[in-house]
Amino acid sequence: MQLLWTYIVSGLTTAAIYAIAATGLVLTYTTTGVFNFAHGGVGMMAAFTYWQMRFGWHWPAPVALVLVLFVLAPLFGALLELVMMRRLDGTSDTTKLVVTLALMLATIGAATWIWNPNEARPIRKFWENSVVTVFGVRLPWHQVIALILAAxxxxxxxxxxxxxxxGVAMRACVDDRALASLNGARQSRVAMASWAIGTSLAALAGILIAPTLNLSQLPLTLLIINAYAAAMIGRLRSLPMTFVGAIILGVSTDLLKGYADRISSWTSIDSKFLSGFYQSWPIVVLFLVLLLLPQNRLRSHTATRNREYIVKPTWPGTGLFVGIIVGGAIMLSYVLPKADLFSLNKMWGLGIIGLSMIPLVGYSGHISLCQLSLAGVGMVVMHHMGAHGNPIALVWAAVVAGIVGFIVALPSLRLSGIYLALSTAAFAVLMDRWIFVLPKWKLFGYSFDLFNGGNLNIVKTRLFGMRLTGYRSFFVFASVAFALVVMVVVLIRRSTYGQRLIALKDSPAACATLCMNPKITRLSVFTISAAIAGFGGAIYGQAMQSVTPQSLDFVAGLSILMVMVIGGLTSPGAALFMGMFLGSPFVANVAGKVVPSFSQLQTVLVGLVGIGLGKNPNGFIPSDIRPNWNIFLKHRAALGAVLVAFVGLWILRRADVFDNWVFAWCCLGLLALAPVVLRIITKEPFPPRREPGAEVPKLSVPVDQLGLTGPVSDEDARTLDQMLALPSVSG
Amino acid sequence: MGDALLELRGVRAGYGGIEVVHGVDLVVERGQVFGVLGPNGAGKTTLMKVAAALHPPTAGDVIVAGRRVNGATPDQLARAGLCLVPEGRGIFPNLSVRENLWMNTYAGASMADVEAAAYAQFPRLKDRRNQTAGTLSGGEQQMLALARAVATRPAVLLLDELSMGLAPQLVEHLYDAVVAIARQGVSILVVEQFAKTVLGAASQAAIMVGGRIVKVGTPAELEDELSAAYLGGH
Structure with missing residues (x-):
């Protein structure tokens, strides 16, 4: 009994910290409509900053605390509102979520960059050796303080x-921001105040929770993310229910840990199988809460004008794109050294995983944060079934991942937006913390060892009797696989099925009146996307050869999503860009010369660029690259000339006239300059940049009178094209 | 000519390059109730939004109490004495009646003054002061919205479709309150789709069709023009 009491009391103190973190999250969500995924990251940064002041520079604790909690954290929160959140008006929930995810990545990257993760950073509790006895339970002062602070x-x-x-104005802004300013309340000031308070609460939670584990970036961030379950029990709205949620979460977590041995003996399951489950318990709670609690309609402010659009690729354009990919891969495979090709191999698999996001996230707007875990499923299948290079294993990888995707989608059918994102995040964390690290087990006489004891060896496929072990043959094979999946994605976009996905994203209500069955469409898109991810995982695994569960962690999956969003989630070109950015040594080599510790810079950069999404929610490929290159569709001869120029460069490289660096820079230069030169030669105007807030071009007469008083001028036709986001057909 | 508290000069506005208000001139004098009538889609609500700085004009000027206020933010205009009661219910449904009134203190009045003025005009609100505004009846919600206009003593009051979804008797009661507010020297611009309700209260009115003002006059002068305006005679 005494033991039970001890666990309950210690659970309450954990609950106190969760409560502090969760209330901060609920506060910013209810007052600004933005679910701050970066809450954990902000708390983690604050804990590190406190450590630096208190133990790194040996400042007195009160000074460090006041500085972090009352100066730096609120300033950071206000700054976030000023530079990021304010720009998110008129963007979808996906963009809002992705921007905060980007911020989380940036904080993790920045903290890892500033504080070397390989150094130990002991952080002492407050009044470490003093205890107080409450109801016969000896409680450290640190925990008592947490309880008091929560109250x-x-x-x-x-x-x-x-x-x-x-505070009343904060709540008023939730109801109607425009009306609040009609009353004279300064919206920006109200929003800034709630961000400042929310950030301070995250910081407080971070500092309190840090001494319970070694100061380490990722675990600390994820530990605060655990508190999201409490916020969900409060349905992101009610602060008292959030506290109840925190208590349920805190006490149950400590009870599970405390009684781990007994649970093992009751269930006769070895505790080594359950330890991952215990660690993931808050995530399991999050998943259950999302599935079981009735959900409110998401409270996001209606966008008066949505700034996002989806471009429809043409078959000739796709054919050209695919041809250039395969042709380019063949040419590259002859000029790149073996070592570079080996590391470049990863880009195709990553690219396919990126492509899997296009139908699901890009077209249908369902945010999935578990695509890399589904790719992991593909890898596991590839390892077990493709041991002898059997190509059918690739199909099985897609099928099994598709089935897993279907199973994940099934309970999440009624979730959308943030709730769906959180449930897929919970699935991803469960996979990498528990399922992928499960030791070998036996069931009905069969032995299972999913991750081969923590390291999967994936053998390259055999095709038409040929083993693709050669670095060149695999590179070309993987590029063909990528090209095929691009065509599948384009086929989806151009089919009525693709239109249905987009229609469902735009207006589920309108689709229901048209007798569409949203459930079947939704399940199918999840399954298709999971199958693509599984296939991508199989290719990616072959390129890596040996895979550990750590390479599939949640944050790695986030980076993939983030780079896809930066490129443009509706554009296959974004997948190629993502593959090259994350899977090729080129970017690392270039930046490594400028900044030595590039690996973190890469995460920070991805985060920072993602944060800028509010400015351009469509990604740079549909909004910058495509309009620039569209001119080549009219001037086929010029396109031929550019292709010939590329081949010429390649021949010069093959003849060793210059080295690979010069070749790479020349190719990039050609890519950047070709459309500019063509526009100068043909005297065609440059496409206007889509800047939010920039003056929308005006027609010479109101649109309803266009053509009534005289023929429509070219200028007006161009303006209309631009307003409707159509490729230019005038002229 | 009395002193004009609200003046719109050649105001043009639109959405995404499509113009819906094509150059509107209007003058509302002190203590006057000015009605703008017109069918659906005439641009009335957009005009209101431009006047309250909720929507930027593409051309023209908005002048409040002799000062050009183009480029001001809605909260600046609100504190300067302009009050818009928007279409639908201009209230915060999740706040209590009292908290709704508290939001009215941004324009400078004290909470005690705001409550006293609001309860004097609409005694029913006093009984409901701790009730969540979203649970009030439609008429009570509109009273609460109007209470802001009473309590903050604005110089200019803009009312957008006050009668929407309310019983005729209640509408009459609300318009009595509007006339009472005007008598205190407030300039009131009313936009209504249903003409009759406004013509009884307004001293001057305009008909707006297709983004343009087609006729300005006293309610008596306009009555004949109305059917033509609504049936597409203009």
Whole structure:
């Protein structure tokens, strides 16, 4: 009994920290409509900053605390509002979520960059050796402080939101931001205040939770993410229910850990199989809460004008793209050294995983954060079934991943937006913390060893009797696989099925009135996308040859999504860009010369660029590259000339006239300059840049009078094309 | 000519390059109730939004109390004495009645003054002061929205479709309150799709069709023109 009591009391202190973190999250969500995925990352940064001041520079604890909690954290929150969140008006929930995910990546990257993760950073608890006895349980002061602070936060927030005008204005902004400003409330000030408070609460939670584990970037971030389950129990709205949620979460976590041995003996399951489950318990709670609790309609502010659009690729354009990919891969395979080709091999598999996101996230707007885990399923299948290079294993990888995707989608059918993103995140974390690290087990006489004891060896496929072990043959084979999947994605976009996906994203209500069955469409797109991811995983695994569960972690999956979004989630070109950015040594080699510790810079960069999404939610390929290159569709001869120029460069490289660096820079230069030169020669105007807030071009007469008073001028036709985001047909 | 508190000069506005208000001139004098009537899609609500700085004009000027206020933010205009009661219910449904009134103190009045003025005009609100506004009846919600206009003592009041979805008797009651507010020297611009309700209260009115003002006059002068405007005679 005493033991039970001890676990309950210690669970309550864990609950206190979860409560502090979760209330911060709920506060920013209810007042600004943005679910801040980066809450964990911000708390982690704060904990590191506190460590630096308190233990790195030996400042007195009160000074460090005041500085972090009352100066730096609120400033950071206000800054976030000023430079990021304010620009998110008129963007979809996906973009809002992705921007905060990007921020999370940036904080993890920056913290890893600043504080070397290989150094130990002991962080002491407050009044470490003092204990107090409560109901016969000896409690360290640190935990008592956490409990007191949680109570203070609860009371203070209650007072703020009901007794202070600023707090009432925060709630008013949730109801109707425009009306709040019609009353004279300064919206920006209100939003800044809630971000500042939310960030401070994240910081407080981070500092309190840090001493319970070694100060380490990723675990600390994920530990605060655990608190999201509590926020979900409060349905992201009710602060009292959030506290209840935190208590359920904290106490159950500590009870599970405390009684781990007994649970093992009761269930006769060895505790080594369950340890991953215990670690992931808060995530399991999150998953269950998402599935079981009735969900509110997501409270996001209606976009008066959505700034996002989906381009429809043409078959000739796709044929050209695919031809250039395969042709380019063949040419590259003859000029690149073996070592470079070996590391470049990864780009195709990663690219296919990126392509799997296009129908699901890009067309249908369902945010999935578990595509890399599904790719992991493909790798596991490839390892077990493709041991002798059997090509059918590739099909099996797609089929099994598709089935897993279907199973994941089934319970999440009624979830959307943030809820869906969180449930897929929970699945991803469960996979990499528990399922992928499970030791070997036996069931009904069969032995299972999913991840081969923590390291999968994946053998390259045999095709038409040929083994693709040669570095060149595999590179070309993988590029062909990528090209085929590009065509599948384009086929989806151009089919009525693709139109249905987009229609469902735009207006589920309108689709329901047209007798569409959203459930079947949704399940099918999840399954197709999972199958593509599984296939991509099989190719990616072959390129890596040996895969550990760590290479499939949640954050790695986030980087893939983020780079896809930066490129443009609806564009296959983005997958190629992502593959090259994350899977090729080129970027690392270039940047490595400028900044030595590039690996972190890469994460920070991805995060920072992702943050800029509010400015251009469509990604740079559909909004910058495509309009620039569209001119070549009209001037086929010029296109031929550019292709010939590429082949010429390649021949010169083959003849060793210059080295690979010069070749790479020349190719990039040609890519950048060709459309500019063509426009100068043909005197065609440059496509206008789509800048939000920039003046929308005006027609000479109102649109309803266009053509009534005289023929439509070329200028007006061009303006119309631009307003409707159509490729230029005028002239 | 009395002193004009709200003046629109050649205002043009649109959405994404498509113009819906094609150059509107309007003058509302002190203590006047000015009605803007017109069918669906005439651009009335857009005009209101431009006047309250909720939507940027593409051309023309908005002048409040003799000062050109183009480029001001809605909250600046609100604190300067312009009050818009928007289409639908201009209230915060998740706040209590009292908290809704508290939001009115941004324009400078104290909470005690705001409550006193609001409850004097609409006593029913006093009984419901701790009730969540979203649970009030439609008429009570509109009273709460109007209470803002009473309590903040604005110089200019803009009312967008006040009668929407309400019983005729209640509408009459609300318009009595509007006339009472005007008598205190407030300039009121009312936009309504249903003409009759406004013509009883307004001292001056305009008909707006297809983004343009086609006729300005007293309610009596306009009555004959109305059917033509609504049936597409203009």
């Amino acid at each position: 203070v936060v609860a009371v203070a927030l209650r007072l703020l939101l009901t007794r202070v005008r600023l």
